Amino acid sequence: VNFFILLLFPKCNPIPENVSPGTEVGIINVQDRDSETNRQVRCSIQQNVPFKLVPSIKNYYSVVSTGQLDRELVSDYNITITATDEGSPPLSSSKTVQLSVADINDNPPVFEEQSYSAYVSENNKPGSTLCSVSARDPDWRQNGTVVYSLLSGEVNGAPVSSYVSVNGDTGVIHAVRSFDYEQFRSFKVHVMARDNGSPPLSSNVTVSVFISDVNDNSPQILYPAPEGNSFMTELVPKAAHGGSLVSKVIAVDADSGQNAWLSYHIVKSTDPGLFTIGVHSGEIRTQRDISESDSMKQNLIVSVKDNGQPSLSATCSMYLLISDNLAEVPELKDISYDEKNSKLTSYLIIALVCVSTFFLTFIIIIMGVRFCRRRKPRLLFDGAVAIPSAYLPPNYADVDGTGTLRSAYNYDAYLTTGSRTSDFKFVSSYNDNTLPADQTLRKMVYVCRSFPFSITNF
Ligand SMILES: *[C@@H]1O[C@H](CO)[C@@H](O)[C@H](O)[C@H]1NC(C)=O
Ligand SMILES: *[C@@H]1O[C@H](CO)[C@@H](O)[C@H](O)[C@H]1NC(C)=O
Ligand SMILES: *[C@@H]1O[C@H](CO)[C@@H](O)[C@H](O)[C@H]1NC(C)=O
Numbered sequence: 001v002n003f004f005i006l007l008l009f010p011k012c013n014p015i016p017e018n019v020s021p022g023t024e025v026g027i028i029n030v031q032d033r034d035s036e037t038n039r040q041v042r043c044s045i046q047q048n049v050p051f052k053l054v055p056s057i058k059n060y061y062s063v064v065s066t067g068q069l070d071r072e073l074v075s076d077y078n079i080t081i082t083a084t085d086e087g088s089p090p091l092s093s094s095k096t097v098q099l100s101v102a103d104i105n106d107n108p109p110v111f112e113e114q115s116y117s118a119y120v121s122e123n124n125k126p127g128s129t130l131c132s133v134s135a136r137d138p139d140w141r142q143n144g145t146v147v148y149s150l151l152s153g154e155v156n157g158a159p160v161s162s163y164v165s166v167n168g169d170t171g172v173i174h175a176v177r178s179f180d181y182e183q184f185r186s187f188k189v190h191v192m193a194r195d196n197g198s199p200p201l202s203s204n205v206t207v208s209v210f211i212s213d214v215n216d217n218s219p220q221i222l223y224p225a226p227e228g229n230s231f232m233t234e235l236v237p238k239a240a241h242g243g244s245l246v247s248k249v250i251a252v253d254a255d256s257g258q259n260a261w262l263s264y265h266i267v268k269s270t271d272p273g274l275f276t277i278g279v280h281s282g283e284i285r286t287q288r289d290i291s292e293s294d295s296m297k298q299n300l301i302v303s304v305k306d307n308g309q310p311s312l313s314a315t316c317s318m319y320l321l322i323s324d325n326l327a328e329v330p331e332l333k334d335i336s337y338d339e340k341n342s343k344l345t346s347y348l349i350i351a352l353v354c355v356s357t358f359f360l361t362f363i364i365i366i367m368g369v370r371f372c373r374r375r376k377p378r379l380l381f382d383g384a385v386a387i388p389s390a391y392l393p394p395n396y397a398d399v400d401g402t403g404t405l406r407s408a409y410n411y412d413a414y415l416t417t418g419s420r421t422s423d424f425k426f427v428s429s430y431n432d433n434t435l436p437a438d439q440t441l442r443k444m445v446y447v448c449r450s451f452p453f454s455i456t457n458f
Contacts, residue, residue: 015102016101020065021068022065041086042086050077053081072107080095103140103141108201109135109194111133116133118130119212120179120211124179131207132170132172133173133205134171135205139195142195143196148191149192150189151204155184161176163209173191214255217260218314219312219313223249233320234247234318236320238322247283249264251282255308259307262306262307270297274286274287274294275298296323298320300320301315301318
C-alpha cells in the first residue's frame, strides 16, 4: 500500500543527448511497508519513452535508455513509473519523474539558403550593405550561437577582405570599397558560420556579388583624333554622288548595354544639307551630288551620345575638303572655315585694289619717258601675243587703218599676291580671231612708232 519510489537519479541528470542506447541513466528503489507476499513489488514504466526498467538487485531497478536521444527534439521527459504489489487485490502506486536531456554540440550552423546573391550598382559608397546571410544552429546556448566570418580568398589578386566585410553577429555583408563595373562585373566570396561550441562546428556558403553598370563613361572618339593632336582632313572627290561614303566617326564606350549604345548626330556644319551621318554607324555620307557652288572646305561638328540615363556625350570636328587634288590640303590651315562669305568679300577688295594699282602704275609708265624706253625692246621680242590695252592711246583705232586689231585684244592680267590660293584671272576681252604672230608684230611696231615719245628710241 505504501510505496516509496526512490529515485536515485541521476547517474547523470540531465542525460547527455549523445548517450548510446542501453546506457544506464538512473536507478530506482521501491519499498512496500506491507509484509510478506504483499511486499513483492513489480515496477513498470510507460511505453512511449525511450527508457526501460531493468531489475537489479532486490527492489532496485535500473533505468536504461533504449534509443537515441535528441535534445533538439525532446529536451525533457516526464517518466511515469508504476509499482504494483502481489497482494490480493493488488495495490499500485505511480510516480512521475522528470528527466532532462543535456545539450551536446551536435548540430553545425545551417544557412537558410543554399547560396546568396547580392546586386550592387558600381560606384557604390564604401560601407554600403550588400546583403545579409543567416545560419541557424538548434543547439543550446553557445553551442548554438553563430558567428559569421569571411573565408580567406582572393578577388582579382587582392584579398577578399579588401572588397567586403561581414558583421560577425548579424551576418550583414558590407562593401569595403567602391566597385567598378568596368574592372569586374561579379565576384564570389565564401562566408563561414561557426558556433561557439567546443569543439566548434561550421559550415560555409557562397555569396555572389553582381555589380551593375552605371553610365559613368562618356563615349570616347577614336577617329577623328581629338583636335590639337593632328589636323586631319578627309578628301571628298568633286565627282562624289549623293550617298557616297565620305568618312566615319569611330567611337567606343567603356560601359555596357544601353550605356554603351552610341548614336551619332551632326550638330553643326558648314552646309547643313550636304552631309549626313548614320545615327548608329557613324558613317558620313553625302546627301546629294557635290556641285561647283559648294564650298571647298566643309567642317562638321559631330556629337556622339550614349543611351544611358542620363546620357553622356562627346563631340569631334571633322574637316572635309572637296577636291581631287591632295596638294591643296596643306593650304587649309591658312583659311578660316567659318568665314566663307567674309573671305570672298576680302578677296574681291584685294582684287579691286590690285586692278586699280595696276592701271595707276601704267598711267605713270606712259607718262614717264625713261620707263617707256626700257619696255619697248621687250614688247618686240616676247610681248607680241598680248597687248595690254592700257598701252594704247585713245586715238589708236584711228591710227590703224585696217581696223582688224581693234577687236582682237587678248588681255590676261594676272594678279599675284604671293599666295597660290589668291590667283585671280581677269579676262577683259577675248576673241578667237587672234591675228597671226607676224601680223601682230607688224602692228606692234606700228603702234610703238605712233607713240609720240618712243619714235626717237627706234
Ligand atoms: C512534464 O511535467 C511538467 C510539470 O510536471 C510540465 O511542466 C512539463 O511540460 C511536462 N513535460 C512534458 C514533456 O510533458
Ligand atoms: C555544448 O556542447 C558541449 C559538448 O559538445 C557540452 O559539453 C556543453 O555542456 C554544451 N554547452 C551547453 C551550454 O549546453
Ligand atoms: C565549405 O563547405 C563545403 C561543403 O559545404 C566543404 O566541402 C568545404 O571544405 C568547406 N570549406 C571550408 C573552408 O570550410
